[in-house]
Amino acid sequence: xxxxxxxxxxxxxxxxxxxxxxxxxxxxxxQILVQTEACGVCHxxxxxxxxxxxxxxxxxxxxxxxxxxxxxxxxxxxxxxKEGDRVGVPWLYSACGHCEYCLSAWETxxxxxxxxxxxxxxxxxxxxxxxxxxxxxxxxxLSAIEAxxxxxxxxxxxxxxxxxxxxxxxxxxxxGIGGLGHLAVQYGRAMGLRVCAVDIxxxxxxxxxxxxxxxxxxxxxxxxxxxxxxxxxxxxxGVLITAPSLAAFKQGVGMTRRRGxxxxxxxxxxxxxxxxxxxxxxxxxxxxxxxxxRQDMAExxxxxxxxxxxxxIELQPxxxxxxVFERLLRGDVxxxxxxxxxxx
Numbered sequence: 066x067x068x069x070x071x072x073x074x075x076x077x078x079x080x081x082x083x084x085x086x087x088x089x090x091x092x093x094x095x096q097i098l099v100q101t102e103a104c105g106v107c108h109x110x111x112x113x114x115x116x117x118x119x120x121x122x123x124x125x126x127x128x129x130x131x132x133x134x135x136x137x138x139x140x141x142x143x144x145x146x147k148e149g150d151r152v153g154v155p156w157l158y159s160a161c162g163h164c165e166y167c168l169s170a171w172e173t174x175x176x177x178x179x180x181x182x183x184x185x186x187x188x189x190x191x192x193x194x195x196x197x198x199x200x201x202x203x204x205x206x207l208s209a210i211e212a213x214x215x216x217x218x219x220x221x222x223x224x225x226x227x228x229x230x231x232x233x234x235x236x237x238x239x240x241g242i243g244g245l246g247h248l249a250v251q252y253g254r255a256m257g258l259r260v261c262a263v264d265i266x267x268x269x270x271x272x273x274x275x276x277x278x279x280x281x282x283x284x285x286x287x288x289x290x291x292x293x294x295x296x297x298x299x300x301x302x303g304v305l306i307t308a309p310s311l312a313a314f315k316q317g318v319g320m321t322r323r324r325g326x327x328x329x330x331x332x333x334x335x336x337x338x339x340x341x342x343x344x345x346x347x348x349x350x351x352x353x354x355x356x357x358x359r360q361d362m363a364e365x366x367x368x369x370x371x372x373x374x375x376x377x378i379e380l381q382p383x384x385x386x387x388x389v390f391e392r393l394l395r396g397d398v399x400x401x402x403x404x405x406x407x408x409x
Contacts, residue, residue: 132188
């Protein structure tokens with residue numbers, strides 16, 4: 066194989082990514098090399114490229130945390146995967162493995178966690194070095210393109226629903242029917258939950274209905290909280306907020322029934338406006354949820370392999386990454402964009 070690869074590199078925060086020809090990396094001991102077949106594009110990639118968050122990546126770096134491909138080389142001592150396996154290199158790139166969080170399957174909040182496309186080079190490249198202990202194992206029958214959005218948007222929405230504690234037959238609200246929300250509707254149905262979809266776009270709500278949402282509410286209405294409470298017989302047992310909107314966060318608490326759980330996944334700027342009296346008097350739980358652990362990943366991919374969940378996907382080549390980012394900034398990406406490396 067050629068010893069060079071194409072990669073989209075962030076050289077300066079807030080500037081266009083630069084397509085570069087780089088040496089293909091060599092996996093060290095305990096590492097693997099993955100030849101990328103597809104990589105999803107997430108809004109987090111845009112935050113990374115703009116340096117939006119307090120702890121910024123070190124420049125230069127390669128974004129992308131939804132990379133799927135075949136293992137083509139093993140470093141010394143690797144036994145968890147073999148050459149030819151199809152794996153995903155997700156946001157949780159690695160963790161320490163022995164702290165209280167790792168030992169209790171909360172490796173996503175490990176203080177020493179590394180993140181793909183952020184603290185480690187990611188999937189906007191033809192090859193990725195990865196930690197074999199933390200890659201996602203893609204089930205047979207699920208293509209690289211189909212799997213790419215699921216190792217971030219999929220596992221994040223699935224884990225968020227689990228964190229609501231809602232049981233089969235109970236109501237959940239999915240607020241924001243975008244890249245995460247349209248998957249959350251499908252996961253909710255597959256988990257036996259009754260789904261009420263909330264958004265400000267009638268087209269997205271109609272799509273949610275087609276995907277199995279039992280009720281839909283346009284948040285631009287005069288009183289969306291009342292509408293949800295009526296549709297769900299007093300409020301949802303669980304509310305999952307994927308929309309990057311403070312208004313959605315405030316409404317989400319009002320849509321939660323007494324002793325219900327409101328799970329926060331979206332990351333809008335600003336402070337969360339919390340109605341403290343309602344939270345206390347109704348014994349409401351407000352919980353953050355951050356991607357998912359390795360077991361959550363296996364379960365999320367398993368639903369898709371069974372045909373119960375399928376992401377809406379738009380294919381683009383790596384060379385189009387800057388135009389994709391411009392569209393993400395404008396909110397002009399109705400589905401999940403996946404970079405198709407066979408199109409290079």
